[in-house]
Each structure stands twice: as structure tokens, then as C-alpha cells.
Amino acid sequence: VLPDGHLVVRGLEVEAHRRERVLDVGAKWGGLSASISAAGIEVDYTGVDLSEANIEAGAAAGVRFVHADVTERLPFDDDAFDCVFCLELLEHLIIPLSLLCELRRVLTETGRVVLSVPSPYSWVETTRELLGRPDPEGHLNAFTTPVMKNLTALAGFQIERRAGTS
Numbered sequence: 001v002l003p004d005g006h007l008v009v010r011g012l013e014v015e016a017h018r019r020e021r022v023l024d025v026g027a028k029w030g031g032l033s034a035s036i037s038a039a040g041i042e043v044d045y046t047g048v049d050l051s052e053a054n055i056e057a058g059a060a061a062g063v064r065f066v067h068a069d070v071t072e073r074l075p076f077d078d079d080a081f082d083c084v085f086c087l088e089l090l091e092h093l094i095i096p097l098s099l100l101c102e103l104r105r106v107l108t109e110t111g112r113v114v115l116s117v118p119s120p121y122s123w124v125e126t127t128r129e130l131l132g133r134p135d136p137e138g139h140l141n142a143f144t145t146p147v148m149k150n151l152t153a154l155a156g157f158q159i160e161r162r163a164g165t166s
Contacts, residue, residue, distance in 0.1 A: 018042050020082035023106065025070055025099070026089035028054050030063035046081075048074065070099050076106045083107075087116040091139040100155035113157060117143045 020043050024032045027047030036043055047058055047065045055065040068075050071093065084103050090096040103113050118125060120142035128135065143151070145162065152159055 019044065021080065022046070023048065023076070023081040023084045025074075025084060025086045025103065027058065027063075027065065030058035030061055030065065032085055032087070033058075033063045034061075043083075070102070071095070074102050074106055078105055079108045079111075080106050081108065082111050084111065084113045086113065088118065090115065090117050091141045091143065094140060096141060097151055097154055100151060100157070104156045112160075115148075115152070117148065120144060 018041060022036070022043045022045045024030070024045065024047045027033075027049050028051075030045075030047045033045045033047065036045065045064060047055075047063055048068045048070065049055055049058070049065060050067070050069055052067070055067055058065045066075060070089065084107055086099070086103060090099065093099055107113060118139065120126075125142065127133075148162075149159055
């Protein structure tokens, strides 16, 4: 049983505070919003996605969405969010550091970011590499722990917790 205001996202227990402003970057159809609601946590949720189909699906579910290309400046003011989720997106970007810097910009000074990237050591990734098979998911990057520590530090973040899911 999780304490009040907590939910599990990609294998990591995350705290979400009532009425805080949450940004979900690469939100797809807004499934994170449903998870937060199911945990009984009331937040001011905004999803960002490039796909019109995802935005329409999220809007049909009553989720606030903004259409944006995450390789460009996000359409939000500085210090606009208390918490930003960026789940399984960085590995698809040519320059992931640019997005990390944007996340830092839109976060309040005391805000936090929840990141998730595939483990390059998972059996799926290792098997694919050993067999020389192409990556069907469009991953352009693989992030080891030292690489993530360096990237996040360059963007002004410090990793507080990490967890593996595969």
C-alpha cells in the first residue's frame, strides 16, 4: 500500500502533490493523467505531444493537451510547472540535452522531473545488440547511468533516485 499522494510510474514510486501543476512531455493519449486520478491525486495536468491523433484521443478523454514539437522551445512560460514527467522519450531525440534544458526552464526552482529511459542492459536490448537486429522502436540513443548523470547535470538536475524495470 502506497502512502497518500504516491503512485508508481515505470517502476518508481513518485510523489504527486495536490493541486500542483504537472506537465507530461510525450504524453501519448494522457494515460499518466488517468494513473494520477486513479491514485486519488488532484493535479493541474497538461499533456504535450506531437501526434494529432494522440492529442485528439486525450482531448476526447477530457485531458488538457498542447500540440508541441519537443525538439523546439516548449510553449510554456518559465517556472510554469511543479513537476514534469518525461517517460520513454529522450532515447528518440537527436539532442536529448536540449529537451532536458527546456524541462529545467519550465520547472519552478524547487520543481522535480521524473525521467524514464530504457536500460541498455535489459535482456531485450542486449539480445537485439548481440544478434545484430535493428531497433524497431526508433531509439537513437542508449543511456547508461553515468551518461544520464552527466546529461542531467548539464541541464541543471541532480538524480535523486533511480530504479530499473527490466
